[in-house]
Amino acid sequence: MTEWMLSKVGWQPPDSSGVLVHGGSLANLTALLAARARAFPSAWEQGTPAEAVILVPAGTHVSVARAASILGLGSRAVHPLPCDDLGRTRGERVAEAIELQHRAGRRVMAVIANACAPTTGLYDPLEAMATACRDKRVWLHVDAAHGGSALLVPELRTLLRGIEQADSVTWDAHKMLRTSTLAAAVLIRRSEDLHHALRQSADYLFFNDARTGPDLMHCTVEGSKAELGLKIFLNLAWRGEQGLAAYVHGRHQAARTLWRMVSARNTFEALSEPESNLVCFRYADGNDPHSEVRHIAIRDRLMGQGTFHLASSLVRNRRWWRATVMSPASDQAIFTQLLDTLEIAYQEASY
Amino acid sequence: MTEWMLSKVGWQPPDSSGVLVHGGSLANLTALLAARARAFPSAWEQGTPAEAVILVPAGTHVSVARAASILGLGSRAVHPLPCDDLGRTRGERVAEAIELQHRAGRRVMAVIANACAPTTGLYDPLEAMATACRDKRVWLHVDAAHGGSALLVPELRTLLRGIEQADSVTWDAHKMLRTSTLAAAVLIRRSEDLHHALRQSADYLFFNDARTGPDLMHCTVEGSKAELGLKIFLNLAWRGEQGLAAYVHGRHQAARTLWRMVSARNTFEALSEPESNLVCFRYADGNDPHSEVRHIAIRDRLMGQGTFHLASSLVRNRRWWRATVMSPASDQAIFTQLLDTLEIAYQEASY
Structure with a gap:
């Protein structure tokens, strides 16, 4: 391998x-x-x-x-x-x-x-x-x-x-x-x-x-x-190199879709155009002094509910949600649901 | 776990x-x-x-x-x-x-x-x-x-x-x-x-x-x-603590059997009475100047044949075969076969 x-x-x-x-x-x-x-x-x-x-x-x-x-x-x-x-x-x-x-x-x-x-x-x-x-x-x-x-x-x-x-x-x-x-x-x-x-x-x-x-x-x-090589090999043998490549490419494209959807809503801002299947974005909350706490609390709430698993990054001294688009099932409908959920959660946030 | x-x-x-x-x-x-x-x-x-x-x-x-x-x-x-x-x-x-x-x-x-x-x-x-x-x-x-x-x-x-x-x-x-x-x-x-x-x-x-x-x-x-804990747990759940203890004890006793059999033949010498399921022994070859090479070559030959898997140790400046009695199937009949094989191999050795 x-x-x-x-x-x-x-x-x-x-x-x-x-x-x-x-x-x-x-x-x-x-x-x-x-x-x-x-x-x-x-x-x-x-x-x-x-x-x-x-x-x-x-x-x-x-x-x-x-x-x-x-x-x-x-x-x-x-x-x-x-x-x-x-x-x-x-x-x-x-x-x-x-x-x-x-x-x-x-x-x-x-x-x-x-x-x-x-x-x-x-x-x-x-x-x-x-x-x-x-x-x-x-x-x-x-x-x-x-x-x-x-x-x-x-x-x-x-x-x-x-x-x-x-x-x-x-x-x-x-x-x-x-x-x-x-x-x-x-x-x-x-x-x-x-x-x-x-x-x-x-x-x-x-x-x-x-x-x-x-x-x-x-x-x-x-x-x-x-036997670490075996499990990599079985995946390669089953999906083929082209199958794995198609999966990787597909997830990159899905991440771009999410990024475009984030950019299209003025309630969110994206960190940058994605180069991989990771997309960093945040709620466009201007100078909200509770921004950091809210972003983390909302991430934890979604995780607790078992609905969406977002990670988080600190870049340019601000907290960003980080979506890793891994699942082959993640599509536009799911991204819409994610962004709707985050919008509502942020607007309702009392912390 | x-x-x-x-x-x-x-x-x-x-x-x-x-x-x-x-x-x-x-x-x-x-x-x-x-x-x-x-x-x-x-x-x-x-x-x-x-x-x-x-x-x-x-x-x-x-x-x-x-x-x-x-x-x-x-x-x-x-x-x-x-x-x-x-x-x-x-x-x-x-x-x-x-x-x-x-x-x-x-x-x-x-x-x-x-x-x-x-x-x-x-x-x-x-x-x-x-x-x-x-x-x-x-x-x-x-x-x-x-x-x-x-x-x-x-x-x-x-x-x-x-x-x-x-x-x-x-x-x-x-x-x-x-x-x-x-x-x-x-x-x-x-x-x-x-x-x-x-x-x-x-x-x-x-x-x-x-x-x-x-x-x-x-x-x-x-x-x-x-998920390392899971595989340990499944063994414990299936065999029970007493089942695992019986296995460990059984292999210690089998190692003592091998040690007694080694000690009973004057063609072999044992390093010491075993305290675990490891038994170190060697061919009693006196001052054979090729002792080291022969012990290793015989070990490698058995390994190559796929019959017995012996390890080896250097103790008291001498090379010892090290048998690890792991398999529940290792019994007196198998030990006899091992010792017979080693005796013949050593006596035939031309290296």
Whole structure:
């Protein structure tokens, strides 16, 4: 399965390698382990050096900062990349951001790019970021946990242009490849970087050599594994690559429909034109001082009723509802119902 | 499910807490994260300090040293505990070992105890180790991944005496609780230590507060989870606690049968009387200079034939076959077949 996923990124075994892990958090952790091994080959034996830092865009998934703390860098080592007001990395300023860290005596272990950002559904400019990272010899990790599946859709692939120049990619099968939770891939451009991520004792490797077939146990944080590839494969075999691509494309189009419907009502405002199946919008409540509380309370009420499951994001210092258009059944009629429900809830809100 | 497992250790919620994770490696990693947070409360923000070390018995599972490297301590921070020649910790010397590290300017973040050791199936003296750790205010982690299930059997529970004085316990359900791979528990005596293991941003916690029911997502390395508790529960519901206990006890007794059969043949030698369902033995080949190679080659040949799946351990500088008596079908007839096969293979060996 990882070979198929590698090929979608534009990579081929044996030059490139991937492993399946239990979720995007472990995939990001594994990618950062590989990045740490590249930047600091002695870290596995000597510990994480104090000068190690990572650069992340606004709206990066919480698991990236968690990984930095788990790996011994500490949360203080997570520095922000220059972003526009929608939280997208300003690609032309990445080289300068790296330079700034290096001049301060720190060492950038990895730059993170979001494809797409879990908070907004918007894609970072991968090509510009990859160029900057290559020039500065810094590891580029693309967190495509949610948005990697757009690689299957010719019309959407352009959003991920440059991903093949990254060093590592996280891609969750349980997000848009219709696979049950958890099943994520961490894909690494240079195979040796994956093999260096987690080193083993000689005794262990000895036995590994004696085994037949590929055995990537020494490349995973988990050690023993469940049969993650099988459930991804069964979905692919049943629906076909075109079937999965049609699903992904269809959900992107449905998200655009929701966005157009939001924009057509003056009771709502949308954060931006969606690039994925995530749509951020809010009630157009002007300067309502209770805006934050109301948006959250309404989200919780809908969740409690079991009618609609909205997430929420904080962007431009404001609270947005975030709709993830996943279900094949979500259509215009359901979106109308959602927007009507939200309008009434907001107008009735007494909190 | 974790509440049931906690109660078997001798702990109760809400004072104690546990989470299910994808395997013993992640359970050990999580326990060491909690230990790091206790010893170095600022590590999450400031990074892992260079003076952090852990003390481990011989034959500790490879995932413990891996966790030390992942967490930024480095493999140099993994120091051996004084052990007897079977690799069991000498409980009376643990306090002194801790003291030695502290006098050298290092800080012991955790002491590891094996219950049982994956290499030999023998149990460390938990009570003596717990006393030493309490006196020295050092975290005691018991890796009971394999051997924790003996807690269900009154006749075997004594092997784990003192486990309730530990700070954390790893217990795999997919080893002896008849649950499919992967399903492991990390159990923590003081709930607050689990909650400090992985800290979250305020924004994240805010939403957590709004949820109904227990949500331990912020206490797991994985983040989103699969329904691990369900598969443990279904086994427990179907077989009953007594059914599982009878299975564990039965496999221990079968292992003793194998050990007696090994001891009765002068062609074999056993490492020691087994304390679990692991039996280490070897061909009594005296000073055969090819002993190591032959033991491994025979193991690989049986594996290749698909007849018997033996593991192997290096103890007292010699290679031992390690039989894990798991299958309810393994009985005296099968053990006879195993020993006959090994005898013939060794006598025919030309390598």
